[in-house]
Amino acid sequence: MNVSRKEVEYVASLARLDLAPEEKEKIFQQFNVILDYINRLKELNLAGVEPTTHVLQLKNVFRKDRSQEKGGELLAEVLKEAPDKAGRLFKVPPVIEEEG
Amino acid sequence: MNYYYKMSVAEAARALQNKEITSKELTESVLERIEEVEEDIRGFVTLLDGDEVLLEAEKIDQARVSEEPLPHLAGIPMALKDNLCTRGVPTTCASKMLQSYCPPYDACVVEKLKESRTILMGKANMDEFAMGSSTENSAFFTTRNPWDTTRVPGGSSGGSAALVAAGEVFFALGSDTGGSVRQPASFCGVVGLKPTYGLVSRFGLIAFASSLDQIGPLTRDVRDCAMVMEIIAGHDPRDSTSAPKEKEKYTEYLGRDIKGFKVALPRDCFTEGLDAEVKKVVMGAVGKCTALGIEVEDVSMPHMQYAFPAYYIVSTSEAFSNLARYDGVQYGYRADGAGNFVSLYKKTRSGGFGQEVKKRIMLGTYFLSSGYYDAYYLQSLKARTQIREELQKVFRDYDFIVTPTSPTVAFQVGEKGDDPLTMSLSDIYTIIANLAGVPAISIPCGFVGGMPVGLQVMGRPFEEGRIFQFCYALECLLGVRNQLPETGVKRGGTVV
Numbered sequence: 001m002n003v004s005r006k007e008v009e010y011v012a013s014l015a016r017l018d019l020a021p022e023e024k025e026k027i028f029q030q031f032n033v034i035l036d037y038i039n040r041l042k043e044l045n046l047a048g049v050e051p052t053t054h055v056l057q058l059k060n061v062f063r064k065d066r067s068q069e070k071g072g073e074l075l076a077e078v079l080k081e082a083p084d085k086a087g088r089l090f091k092v093p094p095v096i097e098e099e100g
Numbered sequence: 101m102n103y104y105y106k107m108s109v110a111e112a113a114r115a116l117q118n119k120e121i122t123s124k125e126l127t128e129s130v131l132e133r134i135e136e137v138e139e140d141i142r143g144f145v146t147l148l149d150g151d152e153v154l155l156e157a158e159k160i161d162q163a164r165v166s167e168e169p170l171p172h173l174a175g176i177p178m179a180l181k182d183n184l185c186t187r188g189v190p191t192t193c194a195s196k197m198l199q200s201y202c203p204p205y206d207a208c209v210v211e212k213l214k215e216s217r218t219i220l221m222g223k224a225n226m227d228e229f230a231m232g233s234s235t236e237n238s239a240f241f242t243t244r245n246p247w248d249t250t251r252v253p254g255g256s257s258g259g260s261a262a263l264v265a266a267g268e269v270f271f272a273l274g275s276d277t278g279g280s281v282r283q284p285a286s287f288c289g290v291v292g293l294k295p296t297y298g299l300v301s302r303f304g305l306i307a308f309a310s311s312l313d314q315i316g317p318l319t320r321d322v323r324d325c326a327m328v329m330e331i332i333a334g335h336d337p338r339d340s341t342s343a344p345k346e347k348e349k350y351t352e353y354l355g356r357d358i359k360g361f362k363v364a365l366p367r368d369c370f371t372e373g374l375d376a377e378v379k380k381v382v383m384g385a386v387g388k389c390t391a392l393g394i395e396v397e398d399v400s401m402p403h404m405q406y407a408f409p410a411y412y413i414v415s416t417s418e419a420f421s422n423l424a425r426y427d428g429v430q431y432g433y434r435a436d437g438a439g440n441f442v443s444l445y446k447k448t449r450s451g452g453f454g455q456e457v458k459k460r461i462m463l464g465t466y467f468l469s470s471g472y473y474d475a476y477y478l479q480s481l482k483a484r485t486q487i488r489e490e491l492q493k494v495f496r497d498y499d500f501i502v503t504p505t506s507p508t509v510a511f512q513v514g515e516k517g518d519d520p521l522t523m524s525l526s527d528i529y530t531i532i533a534n535l536a537g538v539p540a541i542s543i544p545c546g547f548v549g550g551m552p553v554g555l556q557v558m559g560r561p562f563e564e565g566r567i568f569q570f571c572y573a574l575e576c577l578l579g580v581r582n583q584l585p586e587t588g589v590k591r592g593g594t595v596v
């Protein structure tokens with residue numbers, strides 16, 4: 001056993017996921033099957049090996065943090081996709097709650 | 101009913117340029133074909149309105165009549181995987197999370213295909229967020245393999261592959277993170293290329309695992325693949341991982357002499373897990389290489405067995421990060437009834453993502469969490485270095501590495517069930533090219549029990565031209581190009 005049910009629950013909460021009981025059980029089972037397989041990586045002696053984060057030897061690409069858009073047309077199109085909005089703002093539930 | 105839909109892209113382009121046919125006739129042929137088979141194939145998530153599509157075709161025809169200069173592929177119908185952003189056309193990633201999402205912009209490759217005046221027929225089904233190998237993880241429905249509709253088309257670009265194979269479009273684009281273009285190409289008997297990492301801009305591709313993802317074409321033969329690459333390759337400042345390379349005239353490589361090329365055959369790919377019949381077909385094709393004056397030698401790539409574990413860690417970790425943006429705030433699905441911010445996140449993500457996506461996000465969370473980072477994530481990045489170096493070593497002595505694309509032919513819908521490993525292991529030979537960033541193609545090389553078998557050719561970075569050169573010769577020799585199944589005649593059972 002690589003992970004416990006409790007650990008799976010904790011990971012779900014870190015990932016901001018609520019799992020139904022049967023979903024939780026299935027993912028718990030699959031986690032362990034996958035980790036068993038993946039653990040074969042531990043056979044490798046990788047001391048002193050440089051990690052590869054990226055296959056191309058590229059430098060960072062920078063640009064000015066400025067809108068490339070001229071008019072306000074795109075803004076309207078972007079906001080059209082918002083689940084809820086107020087004027088030019090995205091509307092969300094309260095972030096800071098009153099202490100009760 | 102005419103049979104224009106059976107033409108390759110090159111044949112259709114030539115017929116259009118010679119004014120033997122019109123784009124309207126070509127598009128009508130495809131629309132009739134869609135009418136005939138789409139009910140069984142189900143390759144489209146979104147099918148554009150036929151009248152509007154025909155209107156676009158007529159415009160191109162008029163331009164041609166008045167001798168306006170037109171791009172080479174103008175007037176040819178195609179499809180796009182539904183993770184490529186199309187302005188004003190729904191882009192769902194086959195997920196409830198983006199079910200009603202209409203992007204306000206086009207992906208770079210979509211801009212290029214529009215400039216080329218190709219005709220978008222619709223958006224192709226896929227596994228949700230490109231996570232899967234069969235389209236069974238699509239939140240909407242499973243696409244069927246045109247060679248046998250009881251089987252899967254492969255995935256995740258299964259819709260794209262099935263549409264090309266069924267004659268519903270002339271070509272399609274997919275994306276490939278661990279084999280998602282090549283494996284469905286293999287299952288559906290078409291050509292699929294994963295280009296060198298950085299060759300095709302990913303601006304507007306909905307990200308899965310950013311150090312692995314590449315966009316690639318699915319076509320009915322090697323020439324078509326080269327033609328589509330001539331359109332979509334090239335540097336784009338909006339993708340910071342885009343390589344500063346000029347695109348090449350890939351079609352110029354076709355027909356060049358291939359004598360003296362050296363091919364490596366990793367014996368580690370021809371062991372347990374490879375279907376005996378598939379092996380026979382692939383080895384038969386490899387045997388014919390020698391007739392072309394090509395040297396084929398066995399090599400050992402012992403790190404191959406670590407490719408899948410390393411891939412699983414890298415891809416889920418990157419997915420964890422990339423999919424954090426789906427929080428119900430700016431676009432896409434938002435769950436009702438959230439009283440505060442955390443509950444908005446949790447309800448939205450739990451309701452919007454399917455189970456496979458949730459599982460992979462959680463694995464990524466686990467691998468990156470404190471206490472496990474070194475044991476898993478860092479270890480996988482180091483293993484990736486070793487896998488890359490092993491590949492580079494082989495490429496010092498050989499021009500290409502040849503393997504089967506997948507260990508089996510297309511499997512039955514529902515066959516793999518919930519076993520998280522058997523499904524993913526169908527990508528076992530393709531993953532290595534993503535980890536190393538090298539180009540790799542799958543071309544049809546024969547059949548087993550009426551189902552297509554794919555042959556994978558990997559090459560050195562940015563040597564797509566030589567891959568086309570080699571595969572074009574091989575394709576001519578094998579005589580399996582642009583073969584369409586007799587869809588409509590059902591084999592092996594009824595459609596569920």
